[in-house]
Amino acid sequence: MTDGTIREMKDSFASTTVYRSEDVPLQCIPPPNELEDTLHGLMKLNGLIIRSLEEIAGRGANAVTYRAGRKYGHEVAKYFRKIEDVEEALKELSYILHGQYTIEIWKPADKDRYIIEENGSTFIYLVFHDCIVRQTLRRNGQPQGGPLCLTLFGYVVGAIEEITGKKAKLEIVHTGPNACLKKLILQ
Amino acid sequence: MIEIRVDENSCNGCGLCVKDCPMQVYELRDSVSVPVRAASCMGCLSCHEICPAQALEHRGVYPSRRHYIDIRVCEMLNRVI
Ligand code: SF4
Ligand code: SF4
Numbered sequence: 050m051t052d053g054t055i056r057e058m059k060d061s062f063a064s065t066t067v068y069r070s071e072d073v074p075l076q077c078i079p080p081p082n083e084l085e086d087t088l089h090g091l092m093k094l095n096g097l098i099i100r101s102l103e104e105i106a107g108r109g110a111n112a113v114t115y116r117a118g119r120k121y122g123h124e125v126a127k128y129f130r131k132i133e134d135v136e137e138a139l140k141e142l143s144y145i146l147h148g149q150y151t152i153e154i155w156k157p158a159d160k161d162r163y164i165i166e167e168n169g170s171t172f173i174y175l176v177f178h179d180c181i182v183r184q185t186l187r188r189n190g191q192p193q194g195g196p197l198c199l200t201l202f203g204y205v206v207g208a209i210e211e212i213t214g215k216k217a218k219l220e221i222v223h224t225g226p227n228a229c230l231k232k233l234i235l236q
Numbered sequence: 237m238i239e240i241r242v243d244e245n246s247c248n249g250c251g252l253c254v255k256d257c258p259m260q261v262y263e264l265r266d267s268v269s270v271p272v273r274a275a276s277c278m279g280c281l282s283c284h285e286i287c288p289a290q291a292l293e294h295r296g297v298y299p300s301r302r303h304y305i306d307i308r309v310c311e312m313l314n315r316v317i
Binding site: 082085088089092151155157158159174176178179180183184185187188222223224225226227228229230 | 258259273275276278279280281282284285297298299300301302303304306307
């Protein structure tokens with residue numbers, strides 16, 4: 050490597066910014082449009098991890114990611130107030146997740162209530178609008194509904210169980226480029 | 237409230253949207269897709285992705301974040317289109 054190359058490299062990192070230990074960052078640096086490379090790099094990395102996990106563990110990958118998500122959901126929601134009402138709990142969860150995931154409690158036009166009872170099971174439809182998992186998968190050209198989706202799955206189940214104190218199960222009904230439909234089955 | 241329009245001149249009656257929609261929003265009538273249950277649409281836009289004729293239009297769908305798309309590519313496309 051020539052001296053010129055090294056100098057060029059060093060110059061690119063030169064800065065006059067002053068940092069003090071007590072400084073609290075008041076803004077996101079650099080501005081969001083400059084975060085694109087970082088964000089896309091993270092998406093790539095996550096996609097690679099999930100692809101390798103699938104190659105190594107096969108169908109077992111789903112169990113691993115689901116468990117990891119569920120544990121994390123329990124951990125995060127531990128600090129939130131306990132609510133018995135599932136609809137209220139979902140509202141709370143949607144507040145916690147805002148920015149990464151946005152969730153809407155939803156019902157088809159022919160249903161009167163959001164809590165639906167059908168074939169002996171009780172469930173609520175959830176539409177996931179904004180979702181960093183979907184964005185990651187689409188960035189990498191990977192299919193939706195696999196192990197990375199199951200992390201989010203587990204996360205929501207864990208958080209709902211923690212907030213309501215009740216057992217829950219989630220089921221993917223449909224995945225789309227703009228939103229996904231899931232069923233939260235109450236047990 | 238979501239509104240759906242199908243361009244009757246473009247639709248080739250393949251029925252892919254009918255099969256793909258999880259909410260049974262569409263029905264084929266005289267070889268053209270008709271959104272008979274638009275009120276049940278949850279805005280996933282799978283039908284847009286699957287329609288080979290680009291015959292569909294949805295109004296009132298929440299546009300979810302798409303940070304995975306390159307800003308530079310969008311800027312370039314905007315200049316061209
Ligand atoms: S956006 Fe989704 S729910 Fe709405 S009509 Fe298309 S496929 Fe059906
Ligand atoms: S997918 Fe497109 S072309 Fe095929 S029936 Fe539906 S609207 Fe028509």
